[in-house]
Amino acid sequence: MSRRTYVPILVFLVVFALCCLYGFSHYYCMAESPSAGENAELIRIGGYDTPGEARSVTIKGSYAFLCDGDYGLQIIDISTPSTPRLAGAYDTPGYACEVAVNGNKAFIADCRMGVQIVDITDPSSPKGIAQHATGGYACGVAFHDNFIYIADSQKGLQIIDIKDSAAPVFVSGCETPGDTCGIYLSGDFAYLADENKGLQIVDIKKPDVPWLISLLKMPGKPHKIALKGNYAYIASWSAGVQVVDISDTKNPAIVGVYDTPGNSCDISIMEGFAFVADCEAGVQVLDISSPASPRFITGFDTPGNARGIAAHNGFVYLADGEKGLHIFKLIEL
Numbered sequence: 001m002s003r004r005t006y007v008p009i010l011v012f013l014v015v016f017a018l019c020c021l022y023g024f025s026h027y028y029c030m031a032e033s034p035s036a037g038e039n040a041e042l043i044r045i046g047g048y049d050t051p052g053e054a055r056s057v058t059i060k061g062s063y064a065f066l067c068d069g070d071y072g073l074q075i076i077d078i079s080t081p082s083t084p085r086l087a088g089a090y091d092t093p094g095y096a097c098e099v100a101v102n103g104n105k106a107f108i109a110d111c112r113m114g115v116q117i118v119d120i121t122d123p124s125s126p127k128g129i130a131q132h133a134t135g136g137y138a139c140g141v142a143f144h145d146n147f148i149y150i151a152d153s154q155k156g157l158q159i160i161d162i163k164d165s166a167a168p169v170f171v172s173g174c175e176t177p178g179d180t181c182g183i184y185l186s187g188d189f190a191y192l193a194d195e196n197k198g199l200q201i202v203d204i205k206k207p208d209v210p211w212l213i214s215l216l217k218m219p220g221k222p223h224k225i226a227l228k229g230n231y232a233y234i235a236s237w238s239a240g241v242q243v244v245d246i247s248d249t250k251n252p253a254i255v256g257v258y259d260t261p262g263n264s265c266d267i268s269i270m271e272g273f274a275f276v277a278d279c280e281a282g283v284q285v286l287d288i289s290s291p292a293s294p295r296f297i298t299g300f301d302t303p304g305n306a307r308g309i310a311a312h313n314g315f316v317y318l319a320d321g322e323k324g325l326h327i328f329k330l331i332e333l
Helices: 003-022 025-030
Strands: 040-048 056-060 063-067 073-077 085-090 098-102 105-109 115-119 127-132 140-144 147-151 157-161 169-174 180-186 189-194 198-203 211-216 224-228 231-235 241-245 253-258 266-270 273-277 283-287 295-300 308-312 315-319 325-332
Touching: 040 283, 040 295, 056 098, 056 308, 056 315, 063 098, 063 105, 063 315, 105 140, 105 147, 140 180, 147 180, 147 189, 180 224, 189 224, 189 231, 224 266, 231 266, 231 273, 273 308, 273 315
Parallel strands: 098 140, 266 308
Antiparallel strands: 040 325, 056 063, 063 073, 073 085, 098 105, 105 115, 115 127, 140 147, 147 157, 157 169, 180 189, 189 198, 198 211, 224 231, 231 241, 241 253, 266 273, 273 283, 283 295, 308 315, 315 325
């Protein structure tokens, strides 16, 4: 065999050995992510089966903080995406729906048990710090400055001062006309997804006096919201994804729609793509380079019910109901 024949074989063996040593996920890390407008495929590269019903996921550093319903908060080490592993867990008293993470604290929307504040300094041993009843069903949570903002179902928006995380204090609230499920903060505004009344925009410049400045009715049952530029992308259950122009916060307007095949539960944006947790239809990926005309790129039919999604640093993390956490990478074709 000639020297020329040996060289490609040697290169192949070296690459194969490195993949085996470091995990094939490193290949996906190095693979080029597609740009909006290009064809792509969603590849599953890893997963972790949690004990409960995975409802939502938030990424911070090398950990996925997953709300697992009756089993509280599951903290999963995702430093190697192909082989995620459980780092720690905290069993909340209610039904963990969503979590916001800031520094060494996790703020958990725990349904009828309000909000739970957990110290995650040591992810392997999270410790409860405080609990605060909200009066409604805490479905969503967001953090800004020294306040947490709760989407509290029939009680609308609740604002809680957590300067002293061991002693949270109710600051104010903003009653909304329906059942508030999702919340997204941007600048001086809270964008609320209301199951019965659509999109609501609340001015929170002064947290002690929030006020509702606009309401936009829309089809379906709005669950969660993601923002990019002057547009809000709303997961609206049977009505798919609704795209809303929010450049004028007092007069938001629907400018685009994409009717997903399932029930749109959650949405996350990375670069020019929207990743949709579409319940029984798994993950749907949309090109949103033209907000008024979102375009289907690819999808992945997961074994569970896709409920929550987070796109972060090149990867897509899915809370897939009774099938736990899935990790994906969008690869250019």
